[in-house]
Structures are given as C-alpha cells and as structure tokens.
Ligand SMILES: Nc1ncnc2c1ncn2[C@@H]1O[C@H](COP(=O)(O)OP(=O)(O)OP(=O)(O)O)[C@@H](O)[C@H]1O
C-alpha cells in the first residue's frame with residue numbers, strides 16, 4: 001500500500017487471463033513508471049484490450065498480479081472504487097452518456113462518485129472542455145457531436161476524475177481520418193503535461209512520437225519491446241517484423 | 249350551469265333521453281365521485297405499478313438465483329391469469345384472512361377496503377408487465393455505456409439510477425404508455441368488488457332510473473375521452489423525452 005513514485009505506478013506481473021477455455025493472456029509482465037507513456041501494439045485478437053481492461057478491473061485475472069500504486073487488482077477484497085479513482089479509461093466507441101450534454105458527461109462522475117460540489121465540478125468541467133478545445137459545445141448532446149468531438153469529451157470526462165493513469169483503447173480506430181489528428185493532439189498534450197498513459201493503438205507514427213516504450217503483443221504474450229527508436233528500426237522477432245511491414 | 253342542467257331535464261321530458269346525472273344533483277354527485285375515484289385509482293395504480301416495474305427489473309438482474317426466480321414466478325402468475333380472478337383472489341381470499349378491526353359504528357370491518365384491494369391487485373397486475381417492459385429496456389442499454397460508468401467508479405446502484413434507467417426508460421416509453429393506458433381501462437374491473445368508480449356509479453344510476461342505454465353511451469364516450477387525453481399527454485411526453493441526435 002505504501003507506494004512511492006520511485007516504484008512503477010502500474011506493475012503487471014505474469015498475468016494470465018482466460019475466457020472459459022480461451023486462454024487470452026499467457027503471462028504478461030510490464031511496468032509503467034509515473035509520467036511514462038507506453039504503447040501496446042499487436043495484431044487483432046492478441047489480447048491488447050483484455051490486458052488494459054484488467055488494469056482497472058473491468059476484466060478479472062486468473063493468475064499473476066497487477067498493482068496500481070500498490071493496490072493489488074487481483075484481490076477478492078479489492079475496493080474497485082478506490083482503484084477506479086486512480087485509473088481513467090477512454091474507449092474506442094467513446095461510450096458517452098447519450099442522455100447527458102457534453103458538460104454533464106464531464107461533471108457527472110465528480111458529482112456522483114467524488115461527491116464534489118456541483119458548482120465546483122461545473123467549473124472544472126468547463127475548464128476541461130476548453131482544454132480539449134471544445135468550447136461552445138458544452139450543451140451539445142453526444143449525438144450532436146462528431147466522432148472526434150465525442151472522443152475529446154470522453155477524454156475530458158476521464159480527466160475530470162483526476163486519475164493518475166489513463167488507459168486508451170484504440171481511441172482513434174472508429175474515427176474518420178480527418179478527425180484522428182485532433183484526438184491524437186489532445187493525447188499528446190496530456191502526455192506532455194506528464195500524465196501516465198497506457199495506449200493501445202494502431203497509429204504507428206503517433207506511437208513513435210509520444211511513446212517512451214513500445215510493447216508488441218501476439219497471442220497473449222509480449223513478443224518484443226523497447227523504446228520507439230530501437231523498436232521500429234531493429235525489430236528482431238519475425239512476427240514483429242511481419243506486423244510492422246504490414247502496417248507501416 | 250343551472251341553465252344547462254335544466255336543458256337536459258327538458259331534453260328528458262321532450263325526448264325521453266334520460267341523463268339524470270346532468271340535471272339531478274344526487275346523481276350528479278354520484279357520477280362526479282365515480283369520475284374522481286376512477287382517476288384516483290388510476291393514479292395510485294400507475295404509481296405503484298411503475299415502482300414495482302423498476303424494482304422488479306432491478307431484482308431480475310440480481311446475481312441471486314432465488315431472487316430472479318421469485319420475480320419470474322410473480323410475472324408468470326400475474327401475466328397468465330385473468331385480472332378479474334386476481335382481484336377476487338386478493339379481495340375474497342387474502343382479504344378474509346386478514347384480521348378485522350373495530351369500526352366507528354361498533355361493528356367490525358376489514359383492515360383494507362375494496363378500494364385498497366383494487367389498488368393492490370391492479371398495481372401487481374400492471375406491475376408484472378412493467379417489469380418485463382423495463383427489463384427489455386435495460387437489455388437495450390449498450391453494455392459499453394455501462395462499462396464506461398463502471399470505469400468512472402460509479403456503484404451498481406448509481407449506474408442503475410443515473411445511466412441504465414434513464415436510457416431504458418426512453419426506449420420503453422411507448423410500450424410503457426401502452427400498458428398504462430390498458431391499466432386505466434382495467435380499473436373498471438374494480439366494479440366487481442364495489443369500488444365506487446365510474447362504471448359502478450353508472451350502474452347505480454341506471455338501476456334507479458332504468459336508463460341503461462343512455463348510461464352505456466355516456467360511459468363509452470367518457471372513457472374514450474379520458475383515455476384519449478391520457479394518450480395525447482403521453483405522446484407529448486414521449487416527444488419531450490427524446491434525446492437530441494440519439495436514436496430514431
Ligand atoms: N468478454 C469476452 N468473452 C469471451 N472472449 C473474449 C471476450 N473479450 C475478448 N475475448 C476474446 O479474447 C481475445 C482477445 O481479445 P481482445 O479484445 O483483447 O483483442 P485485441 O488485441 O484488443 O484485438 P483488437 O485489435 O481487434 O481490438 C479474442 O479472441 C476475443 O475473441
């Protein structure tokens with residue numbers, strides 16, 4: 001419990017995860033230090049989403065350990081609320097609350113979960129909406145926003161909980177090519193502000209630019225990893241090479 | 249007003265069309281009481297059947313097998329038996345088992361009167377349908393939206409109240425309104441246990457005046473108007489609840 005910033009903020013050790021008979025994660029280990037931006041890449045179905053969903057306990061794990069600031073996720077007595085206050089998440093399909101305006105989407109969790117005062121939460125929410133460059137869209141409903149705008153509201157919604165680390169699961173995969181840039185820009189701002197980020201992405205150019213470390217997963221294991229320069233230039237494993245040649 | 253009442257008295261004298269509840273004060277008071285009893289019974293049943301629907305749908309999502317079974321058993325019993333039989337069951341079977349209390353006239357009377365039993369019986373009847381309606385709405389709420397709330401640290405109850413229910417509610421509003429309109433029509437069954445609602449009072453009047461035809465025509469139009477107003481109000485409500493940019 002006594003976590004210090006000298007230790008990894010997120011520490012994943014030998015994690016195994018199965019859905020019934022389907023063994024999806026087969027011993028994954030990785031560490032994320034405070035302020036790190038790591039990217040997880042790999043073919044479809046390799047378990048990337050499953051892995052990051054385990055970090056905030058949306059999926060449970062069968063074996064191994066995941067610690068977020070010292071909180072063990074694989075613990076039957078886990079206080080999920082305490083964990084989820086530290087870990088934000090942004091989804092591929094945005095998953096905004098469609099019956100609430102952009103502003104209300106951002107305010108809702110601080111008011112309901114953190115019991116913040118409404119006026120304070122609103123002030124913070126307005127500032128966050130400005131930060132993701134959506135001033136003027138406060139009162140729009142998600143259905144009235146473009147995909148890129150919705151995704152930026154989703155990022156603001158996650159930030160409103162003041163998480164210590166944010167999980168991004170292919171957050172640009174559902175977007176038009178023109179709007180991908182605006183969302184990546186927003187994430188880049190966060191990374192530069194020192195936010196700890198775990199990103200699953202297919203945007204190799206982006207990964208190369210913002211990541212401190214890149215992990216390549218295939219069939220439930222980490223095949224290869226390293227800082228972007230070495231990772232992209234001297235990939236050793238044949239699977240990594242094949243994947244990179246297809247995608248670059 | 250007096251002028252109109254007199255006009256109906258003349259109408260009766262000239263043509264034989266007898267609407268005594270319009271010119272005779274005693275009958276008029278009976279009809280007015282019947283009208284308000286129908287309205288009041290409807291409102292009470294609308295309220296409690298909606299509550300039963302909301303709570304029942306929540307219990308149906310319980311992780312306890314027996315909770316789900318009990319709710320399903322309740323739905324089966326009340327959906328697959330005639331509402332009149334249910335009403336008799338409550339009034340005559342359960343009503344007579346309950347202790348009696350001393351009344352103001354030195355005698356004994358049942359703890360619950362016929363109005364209370366009609367309200368209970370019809371609420372359970374309509375509630376059984378409401379549980380299923382709410383359940384279908386809850387199932388229509390995307391799992392990903394619920395996950396987004398989970399990831400933000402919402403508790404199960406908060407998710408049900410703030411996300412699932414409001415979204416489900418909009419999906420099922422047409423079906424719900426349909427059921428509620430049926431409920432208002434079904435309140436006439438309360439006649440069978442002498443609840444002084446509109447049909448019962450009309451019966452009293454035609455017994456005294458031998459004007460069955462007129463009373464029947466009047467009743468038909470009265471219910472047509474009452475339900476028409478209800479349907480109109482609910483359609484407006486459905487439009488008002490529409491989320492901009494969401495759904496069809
Ligand atoms: N809830 C679930 N129940 C059963 N199987 C699942 C579930 N979620 C994922 N899987 C399976 O686990 C495997 C890994 O899925 P996952 O979504 O983690 O892959 P991914 O690497 O994120 O792929 P993509 O790039 O397509 O998003 C897949 O075979 C998938 O079918």
Ligand SMILES: [Mg+2]
Pocket residue numbers: 048049050169170
């Ligand atoms: Mg995925």
